[in-house]
Amino acid sequence: MTSGKDSISYFNQIAESWQRLAAVDPVAVAVTMDALHLSGESHVLDVGCGTGTMLAPLLNRLGNPHSEGTDGRVVGLDPALRMLAVTARRFRDPRLRLVCTSLCDYDGGDGPFDAILCCRVLHLLEDPAAALTRLAGWLKPGGRLAILQTLDEKEVPDSAAIALEHALSGEKWTHLTSKHGPHWVVLAATRSGSEG
Numbered sequence: 165m166t167s168g169k170d171s172i173s174y175f176n177q178i179a180e181s182w183q184r185l186a187a188v189d190p191v192a193v194a195v196t197m198d199a200l201h202l203s204g205e206s207h208v209l210d211v212g213c214g215t216g217t218m219l220a221p222l223l224n225r226l227g228n229p230h231s232e233g234t235d236g237r238v239v240g241l242d243p244a245l246r247m248l249a250v251t252a253r254r255f256r257d258p259r260l261r262l263v264c265t266s267l268c269d270y271d272g273g274d275g276p277f278d279a280i281l282c283c284r285v286l287h288l289l290e291d292p293a294a295a296l297t298r299l300a301g302w303l304k305p306g307g308r309l310a311i312l313q314t315l316d317e318k319e320v321p322d323s324a325a326i327a328l329e330h331a332l333s334g335e336k337w338t339h340l341t342s343k344h345g346p347h348w349v350v351l352a353a354t355r356s357g358s359e360g
């Protein structure tokens with residue numbers, strides 16, 4: 165599995181404009197957030213968080229950080245330093261930790277997680293199915309994975325979408341669901357109970 169150095173360089177170049185380009189259909193955002201089954205205590209990983217498009221809804225779903233029972237935390241992971249620099253400027257939230265690395269090199273050390281989000285990232289990887297195996301290793305048994313891909317830019321070739329669905333129907337995952345909008349798809353699954 166490559167870490168997609170070309171795409172990292174690309175996102176570093178466009179980091180300052182990504183937030184202007186990055187809008188996601190609010191229905192797709194809501195479907196994704198619902199799929200993650202978050203509570204105020206959830207420990208969440210946003211893989212390829214970029215400039216933080218999904219970090220605001222994630223942090224909102226964790227609730228008021230000053231209320232009881234809200235120890236939730238979010239790790240935003242991205243190998244493009246300039247994307248993370250924008251994120252760091254946008255969010256001053258003690259519940260958020262940013263880690264600059266590829267999912268191919270990350271050791272999962274902040275986990276295990278209750279939920280992992282992968283928004284518009286898997287199409288950039290040479291082997292998305294192998295990436296899902298890594299993500300499974302960082303989730304708690306019963307933890308939730310949600311993958312949002314937008315289709316209007318043909319971000320997910322059909323073969324990759326089928327490969328993802330196939331990977332998510334393997335023994336590491338249960339309760340696979342797929343919801344489609346006009347220009348997006350959200351795949352979600354639960355990490356099965358067995359370790360390994």
Ligand SMILES: C[S@@+](CC[C@H](N)C(=O)[O-])C[C@H]1O[C@@H](n2cnc3c(N)ncnc32)[C@H](O)[C@@H]1O
Nearest residue numbers: 167168175186212213214217244266267283284
């Ligand atoms: C299309 S942007 C999506 C950013 C954000 N998730 C969103 O939806 O706005 C893709 C992001 O994936 C990141 N990325 C590329 N290769 C990656 C990898 N191997 N591991 C983790 N993130 C990666 C890029 O740096 C970029 O920030």
